[in-house]
Amino acid sequence: MKHRFLFALWGALFILCAGLGFIPDPTGPLRVLLTGLSVLCFLPPAVLVWKGRQARDRAVLALVRNLSIASLSLSVLLIIANFLTAFHSELLGNILHALLVVVSSPMICSGNWAMSLFFWACLLIASLKK
Numbered sequence: 001m002k003h004r005f006l007f008a009l010w011g012a013l014f015i016l017c018a019g020l021g022f023i024p025d026p027t028g029p030l031r032v033l034l035t036g037l038s039v040l041c042f043l044p045p046a047v048l049v050w051k052g053r054q055a056r057d058r059a060v061l062a063l064v065r066n067l068s069i070a071s072l073s074l075s076v077l078l079i080i081a082n083f084l085t086a087f088h089s090e091l092l093g094n095i096l097h098a099l100l101v102v103v104s105s106p107m108i109c110s111g112n113w114a115m116s117l118f119f120w121a122c123l124l125i126a127s128l129k130k
Helices: 003-020 029-040 043-055 058-084 090-103 105-110 113-127
Strands: none
Touching: 003 029, 003 043, 003 105, 029 105, 029 113, 043 058, 043 113, 058 090, 058 113, 090 105, 105 113
16 A cells, blocks of 8 residues: 555544544444444555664654654543533533544544544654664
């Protein structure tokens, strides 16, 4: 598979997870489907890292590394901002939550925050050069 296809697939899955992350409190089979989709969202970057390490393609590894750092950093910042603004207006809470859904789409879509952060951290560590 070419890098462009994998990046496009990753982007499409990310956007799909972002859209489905706005479903309020899914249960049953829908919850399982959303969790599976969130895990699937990490497959293209894992293949990119694997191929990048084999081919010693520093550009691909750097891009995945930088995206992982950005996602982890922004997710943590938005989670902290959500906690710090808990007693502020509901509108501010909704705006921060919407930003969190878009920035951290697999995390919100799956409903399992630790799993998504763990996968981002795995991508980060795997993409680091020796």
